[in-house]
Amino acid sequence: MSDTTNLAVWESTLVAGRFEEVQGALEAVVALLDAGNLPLDESVACYTLGMRLADRCEKMLAEAELAVTVLEDLAPPDHGAFLLLSGDDEDETDAPF
Numbered sequence: 001m002s003d004t005t006n007l008a009v010w011e012s013t014l015v016a017g018r019f020e021e022v023q024g025a026l027e028a029v030v031a032l033l034d035a036g037n038l039p040l041d042e043s044v045a046c047y048t049l050g051m052r053l054a055d056r057c058e059k060m061l062a063e064a065e066l067a068v069t070v071l072e073d074l075a076p077p078d079h080g081a082f083l084l085l086s087g088d089d090e091d092e093t094d095a096p097f
Contacts, residue, residue, distance in 0.1 A: 019061070023053075
């Protein structure tokens with residue numbers, strides 16, 4: 001697959017991909033840029049796409065963090081699963097992992 005085809009695929013991933021797919025596309029863009037074999041115009045296009053992919057990852061992580069925070073706020077204070085997630089469990093010797 002050519003670099004131009006990859007850019008089209010990664011652009012599609014940016015719009016409709018799950019977090020892991022967007023992160024994978026970002027990693028591939030970074031690797032392509034690190035290789036240093038692209039002409040200047042393609043390097044700029046990859047860099048621009050990489051910045052957009054990074055921004056999308058950041059937004060997806062912020063949305064997930066907000067969802068977890070909302071769930072923690074709605075949970076009863078003695079709900080054990082939320083205590084493990086939040087790190088509020090004082091006795092960590094009973095933790096299953």
